[in-house]
Structure formats: C-alpha cells, structure tokens
Amino acid sequence: MNDMKKYLSETVRAIAPSGIRKFFDIVAKMDDVISLGVGEPDFVTPWHIREAALYSLEKGYTMYTSNQGLPELREEIARFKEKKTGLRYSPEKEVLVTIGVSEAVDLAFRALLAPGDEVLIPEPSYVSYAPGTVLASGKAVPVPTYDGDQYKLKAENLEACVTGKSKILVLAYPSNPTGAIMTKSDLEALLPIIIKNDLLVLSDEIYGELTYYEEPHVSIAALPGMKERTIMLDGFSKAYAMTGWRIGYVCAHADFIGAMNKIHQYTIMCAPIMGQKAAVEALRNGDKEMRNMVENYDYRRKLMLNGFRSIGLSCFEPQGAFYCFPDISVSGMNSEEFCQLLLEEKRVAAVPGNVFGVSGEGFARCCYAASVADIEEAIDRMGSFLRLHSREAI
Amino acid sequence: MENELRILHLLEHDAKISAQSIAVMLGLEEEIVLKTIEKLEQEKVILGYGTIINWDRYGENGVTAMIDVKITPEREVGFNDIAKRICRFPEVKSVSLMSGTYDLSIVIAGNDLREVARFISHKLSALDRVQSTTTHFILKSYKQEGFIFEEPYEDKRLVVSP
Numbered sequence: 373m374n375d376m377k378k379y380l381s382e383t384v385r386a387i388a389p390s391g392i393r394k395f396f397d398i399v400a401k402m403d404d405v406i407s408l409g410v411g412e413p414d415f416v417t418p419w420h421i422r423e424a425a426l427y428s429l430e431k432g433y434t435m436y437t438s439n440q441g442l443p444e445l446r447e448e449i450a451r452f453k454e455k456k457t458g459l460r461y462s463p464e465k466e467v468l469v470t471i472g473v474s475e476a477v478d479l480a481f482r483a484l485l486a487p488g489d490e491v492l493i494p495e496p497s498y499v500s501y502a503p504g505t506v507l508a509s510g511k512a513v514p515v516p517t518y519d520g521d522q523y524k525l526k527a528e529n530l531e532a533c534v535t536g537k538s539k540i541l542v543l544a545y546p547s548n549p550t551g552a553i554m555t556k557s558d559l560e561a562l563l564p565i566i567i568k569n570d571l572l573v574l575s576d577e578i579y580g581e582l583t584y585y586e587e588p589h590v591s592i593a594a595l596p597g598m599k600e601r602t603i604m605l606d607g608f609s610k611a612y613a614m615t616g617w618r619i620g621y622v623c624a625h626a627d628f629i630g631a632m633n634k635i636h637q638y639t640i641m642c643a644p645i646m647g648q649k650a651a652v653e654a655l656r657n658g659d660k661e662m663r664n665m666v667e668n669y670d671y672r673r674k675l676m677l678n679g680f681r682s683i684g685l686s687c688f689e690p691q692g693a694f695y696c697f698p699d700i701s702v703s704g705m706n707s708e709e710f711c712q713l714l715l716e717e718k719r720v721a722a723v724p725g726n727v728f729g730v731s732g733e734g735f736a737r738c739c740y741a742a743s744v745a746d747i748e749e750a751i752d753r754m755g756s757f758l759r760l761h762s763r764e765a766i
Numbered sequence: 767m768e769n770e771l772r773i774l775h776l777l778e779h780d781a782k783i784s785a786q787s788i789a790v791m792l793g794l795e796e797e798i799v800l801k802t803i804e805k806l807e808q809e810k811v812i813l814g815y816g817t818i819i820n821w822d823r824y825g826e827n828g829v830t831a832m833i834d835v836k837i838t839p840e841r842e843v844g845f846n847d848i849a850k851r852i853c854r855f856p857e858v859k860s861v862s863l864m865s866g867t868y869d870l871s872i873v874i875a876g877n878d879l880r881e882v883a884r885f886i887s888h889k890l891s892a893l894d895r896v897q898s899t900t901t902h903f904i905l906k907s908y909k910q911e912g913f914i915f916e917e918p919y920e921d922k923r924l925v926v927s928p
Contacts, residue, residue, distance in 0.1 A: 396926040500928045548928075670777075671791035678790040713903035721925055744780070744787060 389501050391657020391727030395711065399721045406750045408738040409721040411548060411573035413694070415611040417650070418593070421612065425646045427470075434643050439637040440629075441469025442648045448655040449621055453604070456580070457594040463625040469643045469651075471580050473607045474500060475622035475636070480574050480603050481508035482630040489539040494525045495729030496697070498548045501574075502729075510515075513538070516731040517716040519699060521545040522688045523552035526563045529596070532564065540572045543592055546579035549728045549737035551673075553583055553692040554591040563595060573602045576618070579693040581611035581662060584670045586702070589692070593623075600625050609692070611662050612654040617647040666732050667692050672740040672747060679751035680738075683758055694741045695726065701734045702762050712735055713761070769794060773802055774811070779912075781815040819917050823905070830875045830904045831860075831882050833890070834868040836897040845869060857885050868900070870891055879903070 377385070400403055416422075440446065448462035454460050461467055467678045470476040481504050493503040502512035513532045517523045522759070525543070541562075545554040552581035566573060573592055580589040593602035607620030622632060636642075654662075673690065680698045681685045700710045707724035714720050725735030740747060772792055776783055785803065789796040806812045821828060835852075839845055845863055850871060853861050859873040872890075875883040882901075890897055907915055 381919060390928070392928045405925060407923075407925040412923055414921065414923070432842045438870065561782060595782050644812040674793060675790050723926060744783065744791075748787065 383506065383509075384741050385405045387506060390499060391729035392499060392723060395721075395723060395727070398712070399715060402719065403714070404720045404740070405715070405721050406746050407721040408740070408742060408747075408750055408755070409723045410739050410741060413665065413741050413748070414743070415613040415665055417562065417612065417614050417617070418654075418658060420568075420657060420661075421614070421650050421653045424652075425617075426649040428646060428649035428740050429685075433543055433649055435471075435644050435645060437642045437648060439633055439642050440467065440654055441643060442645070445469055445648050445655075448652055449623070451656050453606075453623055456589075457591045459591075459599055460603075460625075461623040462626070466623055466629055468622045469626075469630050469637065469648060470636065471606075471622045471640055471643050472609065472618040472620060473605045474606075475640065476479045476605045476620050476622045476632075477501065477504050477574070477576065478507070479480065479632040479635050480605070480628075481505055481510060482635050483628065483763060484540060484603075485510035486642050488537060490537045492530065492533055492537060492538055492541045493729075494544075495528075496523070496547075496549050496725060496735070497542070497729050498544055498576070499727065500573070501542050501544070510539075511537070514729055514731070515551070517550075518731070519688055519697075519735070523547060523550040523697070524554055524558050525562065527565055530562060531565050534569050536663065537714045538569055538571060540574050541566060542574045542576065544576040544578075546583055546589070546690075547695075547730065549578065549695050549723065550697040551690020551695045552688075553585055553589070554592075555585065555587055556595075559590060559592045561597060564599070564758040566601065566670065567597065571601070573598070573604065575602050576605045578605065578607050580606065582666055582669060582694060583692045584666075585691040603628055608654055609649050611666075612651075612658050613665065614647075614650065614654065617644075617650055619647040642764055655680035669741065671742065673743070675744065676738065676740040676747050679747065680754075684749060684762065685754070694739055696738045697732075697735050697741060698738065699734060700725075700736050703758060704761070705738055707733055714754065714757055717760075718751045719759075720753050736763060769798075769804055770806065773799065774806065777803075777812070777815075781794075781817075795852055805906065818911050820907075822915075826911050828875055828879060828899070829879055829882055830873060831886075832902045833872045833874060833886065834902075835870040835890070837869040838895040838897055839869075840895065846852040846891065852890070855889060857882075857884070868898075881888075885900075 387467055446467040449467050450461045450463045456458045485508045487509040489510045490513045491510050492513050492515050494517050505512040513533050515530055518523055575592050577591055583589040593599050593604050603624040605622055644746045677689055677695050685698040686698055690696055698702040703710050711722050711724040723737040725732030785799045786796050788923055789799045796862055837845055837848055849861050852858055856873050859875050860872045864871050886899055
C-alpha cells in the first residue's frame with residue numbers, strides 16, 4: 373500500500389494523535405472493565421426531552437432551521453442565561469446554536485485568530501483547545517495550574533505566560549479533567565491582567581450547572597467590563613444528559629456572533645432540528661430532572677473522593693463537573709504506566725492525566741458518573757492495586 | 767429533616783445501600799445515619815425492606831388482580847375499620863381508599879385464577895358492608911415502583927471518551 377501521508381497538510385500532520393484515543397483502543401478490547409474513563413453522564417436523556425424530539429419528528433420538523441438556530445431556542449437560551457448571569461443577550465444578534473460546544477470552540481478560534489496569535493490555555497485542559505488553536509493557525513500556550521491551588525487559574529501563573537501576541541484566554545470551568553471551579557473572587561483576580569493585555573476570554577461553561585460549591589457557577593462575562601470581551605459557550609450535553617444530540621451554543625457580542633455565523637453557515641448550515649427541538653424542551657421543562665441529576669452526582673462525588681482518600685490517594689476536593697483527579701504518584705509510576713497496569717491487573721479504566729497536558733502528569737482522571745456499586749468496586753480494586761504497588765510496599 | 771428526606775430517597779431507590787455509603791454521600795457521620803434510619807423504622811415511616819421481583823421472568827405463574835370495591839361507610843369510622851380488616855388477609859398486597867366511583871382499590875395475589883376468585887366470593891364479598899366488587903386480572907406488568915421490567919439499564923456509553 374502506498375504511503376499517502378505526504379499528501380497531508382503540514383498542520384494536520386503536526387498535531388499529535390489523541391492520547392485518549394490510544395487508551396480507548398486498549399480498553400475497548402477488554403471485558404469486565406469498570407470504566408471511570410467516560411466523559412459523559414450515566415443518565416439517559418430525560419424522557420420528556422426525548423419525547424419532545426419524537427413529537428417534533430411526528431409533526432414533520434425535518435427541515436433546516438435558520439443558520440443561527442430556531443428562534444424559540446435562542447429565546448430560551450437568552451432567558452436561561454439572563455436568569456443565571458443577569459446578562460441580557462439578544463436572541464437575534466447575540467446567540468448562535470452550534471453542533472455541540474466543540475463546533476463553537478472551532479468557530480471562535482477561526483473567527484478570531486490570525487497566524488501567530490497566541491491562545492492561553494490553562495492546563496490540565498480538555499483535549500480540543502490546543503489542536504483547535506493550531507488548526508486556526510494560532511499558537512497554543514499552556515498555562516500551568518496546580519494541585520496545591522485546587523487547579524484554579526492563578527493570576528501570577530497567567531501573567532507569566534502573557535506576551536504581546538496573547539489574544540484569547542480559554543477559561544473552561546468547572547474543569548474537565550480536574551473538577552476545579554473558579555469562584556467569583558478567583559475570576560476577579562484575573563481581571564486586571566485580562567484588561568491590561570486586552571485579552572478576549574473564551575469561556576466554556578458546559579459544566580456550569582454541575583457545581584457543588586456553596587456559590588453557584590459564576591460566568592466571567594457577568595463581571596464588570598467583561599461581557600463584551602467574553603465569548604460564552606454552553607450546551608446541553610452535561611447538565612441535561614444530552615451528549616449524543618450535539619447541541620451547543622454561543623452567547624457573545626453581535627460582531628463575534630456575526631463572524632462565527634459566517635463560518636457556521638458555510639460549513640455546517642445549521643444544527644439538526646430534532647436536537648434543537650429537544651433543547652427547547654430541556655430549557656422549558658428540564659430543570660427538575662436536572663437538579664435531581666446534579667444532586668445524584670454530588671452524592672457520588674463524595675463517595676469517590678472519600679474512597680480515594682481512604683485507600684491513600686491524595687485528591688483535592690473537586691467542586692464541579694463529574695471528575696476526581698487523584699494524585700497517583702504514591703504508586704511510583706507515571707500516569708500512563710499507572711492507568712495501563714491498573715487496567716491490565718484490576719480491570720479498572722481511568723484516563724492518564726498527562727493526556728490533558730504536562731501538568732496532568734502524576735494524576736488520573738476518574739469519572740464518577742458511574743453506579744454506586746461500580747464506584748465502590750473500583751475503589752476496592754484500586755486499593756488492592758496500591759497495596760501491591762505503592763512505593764512504601766517496595 | 768432534610769437529611770431524613772435524603773436518606774429516604776436513597777433507600778427507596780436502593781434498600782441495600784450501606785449506612786456507611788449514605789454517610790459519605792450526604793456528608794454525615796455514619797452513627798447519625800444509623801440513628802436516623804432506626805428512628806424512621808421506629809416511627810414506622812420505614813415499614814420494611816422488600817425486593818422488586820419480575821416473577822414472570824423467574825417463571826412463577828401466579829396471578830394478580832386489582833379489585834375495585836364499593837363499601838357502605840359507617841358512622842364514626844368511615845372506611846377505616848373495614849379497610850384495616852381487609853388488610854389482614856395475607857392474600858391482599860395493598861389496599862387504598864380512592865376518590866371516584868368506587869371506594870377501595872385492592873391488589874390480591876394468588877397461585878391461580880380459582881384461588882383469587884374463591885377469595886373474592888368467600889372472603890371479600892362476604893364482608894357485611896361490601897356492596898360490590900369489580901375484578902381486573904393483571905395480564906402483564908411493565909413497570910413497578912419505578913423499575914421497568916423488560917428494559918434493564920444497559921450502559922451504552924463508550925468506555926473511554928474525552
């Protein structure tokens with residue numbers, strides 16, 4: 373077979389294959405695995421939402437929508453965001469419905485970046501911001517965050533990475549993979565740097581509703597002077613257990629939405645109408661079930677955190693999303709060795725922390741969107757694994 | 767009070783969950799959870815810990831009937847005394863007072879049709895104040911106590927995803 377790689381674009385060739393993908397290929401071949409490696413809810417989309425989508429199909433809603441998305445969905449989104457942030461986004465000009473937040477990230481980078489522009493990405497980070505930056509000919513600049521700071525982005529660490537070319541700061545809190553959150557005061561501490569350096573903020577708030585802290589999720593857009601600078605991304609995947617529907621959205625200044633919509637209309641046309649109809653139902657009537665799911669995650673969050681600590685894994689208390697990010701260095705292994713051996717010997721899948729960036733090395737992402745029985749069994753198995761392998765044992 | 771409610775919701779969904787797990791999940795001391803459950807048991811808020819069984823799947827061929835019963839109420843006691851009396855029959859699985867065209871709704875389980883029919887004619891209808899009964903046999907159960915019978919939860923997610 374001829375090697376056709378020489379035809380590939382330099383840019384794409386330069387992007388490293390996804391570490392998650394590699395790990396998935398190993399896990400997928402095994403049986404009896406308890407997986408803490410997933411990145412999505414263990415709930416099925418609430419029935420009333422699925423039913424609304426079925427009804428829309430029955431009624432013949434199978435056509436395109438406007439590029440920006442169904443007007444009634446944009447209105448619901450604007451209402452929802454006003455309730456949460458106090459900010460009023462115009463459904464006509466400042467809201468765009470996308471194919472999940474993933475598309476929105478891509479649109480934002482492509483609409484805003486010129487070659488060489490730098491994007492500041494706090495790490496450990498969800499896997500798509502850096503490649504997304506590179507594909508839009510920007511330069512990804514990782515900003516380290518630390519276990520000792522509960523993985524919050526600290527002003528001094530941010531400032532150390534800012535250059536004259538810095539253009540966008542990505543804020544994705546609550547965080548996948550760490551479960552870290554940024555409170556109002558944590559965000560306020562960043563404002564002087566953001567304003568002084570004229571940065572835009574790409575705020576990915578997909579896990580916003582999944583916050584277990586005493587103060588509900590705060591969007592940086594709601595802080596003084598930040599609405600115009602912030603491209604706020606959100607969607608339905610996590611809070612409403614709608615990952616497969618692929619519906620996300622952007623709220624931002626009309627100029628940004630106009631530019632993003634320009635790319636969106638030529639590449640995507642519009643998000644699928646069934647998903648948009650389902651999303652309308654989620655925003656209108658989904659609050660109660662969503663609250664129940666969040667409460668349920670919170671129970672399991674405490675169970676997993678307590679479990680890790682009881683078997684000697686140190687872990688900061690995550691206040692958002694549905695992940696714990698324990699420090700596995702007690703095993704004397706690096707993240708990949710730890711996860712690979714744990715999988716082989718104990719049939720427990722966790723994601724090596726280093727796939728989320730260098731500062732994730734020495735950690736593993738464990739998702740607690742799993743049944744109570746599975747979480748308890750996984751912790752038992754990890755406990756016996758550590759008794760065999762921890763440095764003290766040797 | 768809020769903790770009691772949370773404990774009840776957790777137990778309602780899974781009676782086998784340990785006090786230790788409940789304690790961790792709710793951020794309480796295990797001792798407090800144990801005491802709260804004991805209190806709820808003593809107060810008869812928690813009446814017992816049963817199991818939801820799909821008997822059809824097991825191959826057990828019993829029959830279950832729902833019976834609408836009309837009752838002549840009695841001064842001072844209304845329906846309570848006769849309802850309590852009906853409750854004592856072990857064949858009777860549940861008894862509820864209903865609004866609408868009849869008074870009590872009773873669920874009865876037996877080994878076969880004849881056994882249930884016999885109970886109705888000999889025991890239930892024979893009670894003094896029972897005016898009439900209408901019996902509906904259950905042909906198939908689809909969902910009970912929140913559990914869907916023929917659609918067990920299956921995790922269809924990818925085992926690892928970003």
